[in-house]
Amino acid sequence: MRDRNHLLASLHPADRDRLAPELQPVVLAVRNELELRGDDVEWIYFPSSGIASVIAESSGGHRVETGIVGVEGMTGTGVTQGDLRAAQTIVVQIEGEAYRMPARRLRDLLAASATLRERLLLFARAFAIQMAHTALANGAGLLEQRLARWLLMLHDRVDGDTLAITHDYIATMLSVRRPGVSVALKVLEEQGLTRVNRGSIAILDRRGLIEKAAGLYGQTEEEYRRLLNWTSPRA
Numbered sequence: 093m094r095d096r097n098h099l100l101a102s103l104h105p106a107d108r109d110r111l112a113p114e115l116q117p118v119v120l121a122v123r124n125e126l127e128l129r130g131d132d133v134e135w136i137y138f139p140s141s142g143i144a145s146v147i148a149e150s151s152g153g154h155r156v157e158t159g160i161v162g163v164e165g166m167t168g169t170g171v172t173q174g175d176l177r178a179a180q181t182i183v184v185q186i187e188g189e190a191y192r193m194p195a196r197r198l199r200d201l202l203a204a205s206a207t208l209r210e211r212l213l214l215f216a217r218a219f220a221i222q223m224a225h226t227a228l229a230n231g232a233g234l235l236e237q238r239l240a241r242w243l244l245m246l247h248d249r250v251d252g253d254t255l256a257i258t259h260d261y262i263a264t265m266l267s268v269r270r271p272g273v274s275v276a277l278k279v280l281e282e283q284g285l286t287r288v289n290r291g292s293i294a295i296l297d298r299r300g301l302i303e304k305a306a307g308l309y310g311q312t313e314e315e316y317r318r319l320l321n322w323t324s325p326r327a
Contacts, residue, residue, distance in 0.1 A: 096140035097191065098164045098322045099215055107208040110201050114193040120144070120184045122256075126167050127178040133195040136168040137161075142188015143249050145265060146223075147181045156230065156267035159223045160185070162249030164322045169216040171195050172202060172209070185265070186246070186256055218319045222312045229308045230267070236276045238266055240304035243286065243295065248313070248324035253295045280304070298326060 095101045100108065100115075120126075120142045127133055129149060137144070139162050146159040158180065161167055167182050176195060202209045229238050242265070246255050259277070263270040277293070280286045285301050287294040295301065302309055316322045 096163055097138040097166075098320070099166055099211070100138050100191065102321065103211055104207045107201075107205055107211070110205060110208065111193065111198075114197050114201075115191040116193065118190055118192050120188045120190050122184055122187050124184040125181060126184065127180070127182040129178055129181045131178055132176050133168045133171055133178050135192045136166055136171060136195050136198050137190045137192045138166050139163055139188055139190040141251070142184060142190070143186040143246060144182050145185040147183060147265075149181060154267070155264060157265035158226055159219060160245055160249070161219070162188075164249065164316060164320065164324075165215050165219065166212070168195055168198070169212075169219050171199055172212040172216050174199075185261070186250060214319045218312075218316050221315045225308070225312045233306070233308050235266070235268060235272055236279055236304060237306045237308050239273070239276045240280065240285070240301045241309040242266065243280075243293065244298070244301050244305060244309050247295050247298065247301075248326050254289075255293045255295070256291060257293060258291055 100111070120139065126135070126137050126144055141163065143160055143162045144167060145157045146161065147155050148158045149155045170177070170179060176199070202212065229241055233241070239262070243255065259270055259273050263273045266273070277286065277288050281288050283300065285297045285304060287296055313324070313327065
């Protein structure tokens with residue numbers, strides 16, 4: 093399972109050996125909170141399947157997804173930069189499995205290994221770029237374009253072509269009203285790009301979804317390739 097996480101698999105062999113005794117296999121259940129905004133980060137997770145959403149929340153309770161993490165990376169990027177406090181909440185969006193290790197132990201190992209620190213900081217850089225492009229999509233994209241981008245990003249990180257997600261959850265993640273999500277999904281389905289089932293969405297035409305995203309998808313993915321040599325098998 094460990095080799096299915098690209099970041100762990102790409103580490104220098106000596107760094108993999110350093111981390112190996114600390115890593116614990118865990119199940120990621122839907123809605124599990126891996127980090128809670130304002131609390132200290134207790135665990136770092138390296139998913140081998142499934143997807144976690146990074147969620148920003150205003151003091152008034154408004155929530156929006158700012159990024160996603162799957163088999164390409166890790167949670168707790170703030171720890172790689174010396175900060176143990178969670179700035180955002182991280183919630184499992186699609187169930188899966190992961191390896192986890194204590195955040196404070198990772199901080200110690202980062203101080204002891206320049207190669208480990210460099211590699212994890214590169215992931216933090218790639219993730220920051222993803223968050224920036226999510227902000228761009230949220231600010232400049234039409235709902236159908238944003239939805240197409242989001243579905244593609246999930247598709248990049250799962251096995252198979254079916255995504256176990258609901259209309260309500262999409263509305264929360266994209267910070268839009270549920271009726272708008274239903275309309276946008278209907279448009280994608282009528283164009284033959286997806287098929288909506290109860291509690292899931294099947295990807296039928298990936299190339300068509302990329303065109304539908306109208307330039308909002310692709311730049312982040314190129315940065316993951318450049319910085320981490322990670323390209324989704326879907327690409």
